[in-house]
Amino acid sequence: MEKEYIGKCDLCGDKIYCRSGFLDGIIQSNHKLICFSCQEEKIDD
Numbered sequence: 253m254e255k256e257y258i259g260k261c262d263l264c265g266d267k268i269y270c271r272s273g274f275l276d277g278i279i280q281s282n283h284k285l286i287c288f289s290c291q292e293e294k295i296d297d
């Protein structure tokens with residue numbers, strides 16, 4: 253599968269990739285990258 257390295261999670265440091273157009277995590281409004289597992293723990297923005 254084609255994946256492109258985007259950056260590291262701002263909280264846990266996990267590498268975040270874009271897989272076939274889908275990002276592994278989210279980019280917050282402050283432009284920080286957060287992986288999905290950290291996003292679930294951090295609902296408040």
Ligand SMILES: [Zn+2]
Nearest residue numbers: 261264287290
């Ligand atoms: Zn994380």
